[in-house]
Amino acid sequence: MKFYDILQMDPAQIRAMIAKTENAKEKRKLRAGMYARSFLIVVFAVLFIGIFTALFGSGNSAMAVSIFCILLAVRFVDYGYRIQDALVNMFIVFAILTFVPSLALPLPWPARWLIYFASLLVMLIMTAEKPHMGNGGLYTFAFIFLAGNPVYGQVLMQRAQMAFLGFLICACVYWHNHRSKDKKITFANVLKRFDLYTYKTQWQLRLALGISVLLCIFTVFHLERYMWAGFAAGSLLSDADVESNIHEKFSNRLLGVILGSALFYMIYRIVPARYYFLIGPVGGMCLGLCSKYTYKTVLNCFGALALAASMYGIGNAVLLRIFDTLAGIFGALLFFYLYDRFILHKFLPNRSYVSKKEK
Incomplete structure (x- = not known):
């Protein structure tokens, strides 16, 4: 196995391989790859978030962190349908993350809950066709993080500019890594599978409803x-x-x-x-x-x-x-x-x- 391949693996996978192999040299190589992977991710995170924050303001560091996490994920995890639909939906998801958490917060709590719920459900339907791949947790995390760091006025416009640049970067990576997958599956096919009597749909509804309700409760009680x-x-x-x-x-x-x-x-x-x-x-x-x-x-x-x-x-x-x-x-x-x-x-x-x- 190449050292580069080790850098692409999850720590759990690397640790499992270390436990299985009896070759001392291979164990050292795997451990070195795991340490190097962790170091490189931290360095990349510091540089990526630092540059984005410097360009678009410290008030938008939460968006920089969210984009960084999405970028790491789209290298490996696709949305489960053809590339052209996925990129359009990725743009919509970035727009939701940019504007909804900030603009919904000042509204009366019933309206805030409805907007939170609808936004989360839309994002989950678009990105979490495969629940076990982790996109549900990722995009929910980003939404919560941005809801806890709302911005307005000029700073919100800077957040929109940052989000657009982040979208372009993530879209390029997504296209490069997943353009050949699921060519015959459209997003319309995904929507047709949205059925209250399936576990995946109930999982999406429960997650969107639960987070929207709890966020509203937390904000109402300050x-x-x-x-x-x-x-x-x-x-x-x-x-x-x-x-x-x-x-x-x-x-x-x-x-x-x-x-x-x-x-x-x-x-x-x-x-x-x-x-x-x-x-x-x-x-x-x-x-x-x-x-x-x-x-x-x-x-x-x-x-x-x-x-x-x-x-x-x-x-x-x-x-x-x-x-x-x-x-x-x-x-x-x-x-x-x-x-x-x-x-x-x-x-x-x-x-x-x-x-x-x-x-």
């Missing part, structure tokens, strides 16, 4: 940094195997945030202030080596708390991170059971069988 609660809820509800994984993810998310916040607090107290800027990138490098959800959650706290500590103070930032996570995961779990009780069982009484069939 939850500080409510996007953190949204991230926690989204991580549970976006799982393609949510029925079997939600309780484990609930526990792992809670444990990961508590451990990550405590670890960050200790590091922040020990490390000299002049080195605080390194905490985020080092955490990002370690994140690139992780394959387990709990460890990823631990390290995800570093970047978030590094910024929040300068705004709220380290103690308040840690408490806020834990509180928001509790709000998000308990809200998602409650919504999951309510949806299951009052909606899902009416359409899919044999949902476990349907889920396996659609995989």
Whole structure:
């Protein structure tokens, strides 16, 4: 296997290969590839987000992060239908992410909920034809992140310019990597498969409805940094195997945030202030080596708390991170059971069988 091929692999795949091989030289090569991959992603992230932020303003760093995540994903994950339809829909998705989170926030909560729900559902139908490929979580994350960082006026126009440039880059990468896939499947075919009696459709509806409802609740009650609660809820509800994984993810998310916040607090107290800027990138490098959800959650706290500590103070930032996570995961779990009780069982009484069939 070429070293370049190792760089394209997920840490879980690399670790599985390391466990299987008995060749010491091959193990060293695989480990070196995993470390190099993590380092290169962090360097690319710093450069990409830094350049985009410098060009379009620090108020749009959330959009820069979202575009970066989408760019990493479109290299490997397609939308499940022909290229021409996919690129048109990608443009629509970028437009939704640019304008909807900011423009809907000042509206009365019923209108805000309806716009959030419709926007999320449209994005999921367009991008998550294959739920297990992760696009549901990716685009939901981007929507929540941008909803938590609204901009207006000139800054919104700069965000639109950034989004258009990001779309062009992502579209080029998508075209290069996926132009030959699913040539006979149109987006119209996808729409025809939208059926309340299929598991995929119910998964899309539950995710869109759950996130839109919870975001509205968080904003109505003025939850500080409510996007953190949204991230926690989204991580549970976006799982393609949510029925079997939600309780484990609930526990792992809670444990990961508590451990990550405590670890960050200790590091922040020990490390000299002049080195605080390194905490985020080092955490990002370690994140690139992780394959387990709990460890990823631990390290995800570093970047978030590094910024929040300068705004709220380290103690308040840690408490806020834990509180928001509790709000998000308990809200998602409650919504999951309510949806299951009052909606899902009416359409899919044999949902476990349907889920396996659609995989």
